Amino acid sequence: KAGVTQTPRYLIKTRGQQVTLSCSPISGHRSVSWYQQTPGQGLQFLFEYFSETQRNKGNFPGRFSGRQFSNSRSEMNVSTLELGDSALYLCASSSDRAANEKLFFGSGTQLSVL
Amino acid sequence: SQQGEEDPQALSIQEGENATMNCSYKTSINNLQWYRQNSGRGLVHLILIRSNEREKHSGRLRVTLDTSKKSSSLLITASRAADTASYFCATDKGTYKYIFGTGTRLKVLA
Numbered sequence: 001k002a003g004v005t006q007t008p009r010y011l012i013k014t015r016g017q018q019v020t021l022s023c024s025p026i027s028g029h030r031s032v033s034w035y036q037q038t039p040g041q042g043l044q045f046l047f048e049y050f051s052e053t054q055r056n057k058g059n060f061p062g063r064f065s066g067r068q069f070s071n072s073r074s075e076m077n078v079s080t081l082e083l084g085d086s087a088l089y090l091c092a093s094s095s096d097r098a099a100n101e102k103l104f105f106g107s108g109t110q111l112s113v114l
Numbered sequence: 115s116q117q118g119e120e121d122p123q124a125l126s127i128q129e130g131e132n133a134t135m136n137c138s139y140k141t142s143i144n145n146l147q148w149y150r151q152n153s154g155r156g157l158v159h160l161i162l163i164r165s166n167e168r169e170k171h172s173g174r175l176r177v178t179l180d181t182s183k184k185s186s187s188l189l190i191t192a193s194r195a196a197d198t199a200s201y202f203c204a205t206d207k208g209t210y211k212y213i214f215g216t217g218t219r220l221k222v223l224a
Contacts, residue, residue, distance in 0.1 A: 033212070042202075042215065043202065043214035045213065056209055056211045088154070103212065104159070105149075107156045108156055
């Protein structure tokens, strides 16, 4: 089985722009979670989707949004980028979060905001 | 913040020695997991321990869980240079999100 695929791997944007990151989960996995990782804050939970429904959301401003498609692929969008949004964005999938299963992570998208 | 915390933040040991890292968390949990992250990459799942378990083994890994103290420890025995990575604990309350700790950076010297 192919692993979790995140694209692009690296991204450079300027303040005020918007960005869309993509995540393709492992085949058969219906849950996708997003995390932001920064050196100072560690991993912070952004949101989790299951069968196109957002089941939980972290404490991030409304500039951060996401969605999940019928094929379980997910995208997250950040609008009006700020310097502090520079981070590694990680996507993780699991077959069914309600079963408290382990997460499978992608390699992440490294976003730099200049 | 609801994040867990790992202790120590950084650890440097010689190859062949054992490495112990600890995790403390703040709320009741369904399970606790440990993950490893090599520099700049995604996290890899190591082991999951449920709230009704006290100890679990997987190869050279031993995890303990003390729910009364809200803490867990990860022991890596006979460490190797390839074990050099950051290690994170993650707790789950069954609310569809994991809370990750701040991580322990382990360096194993050959």
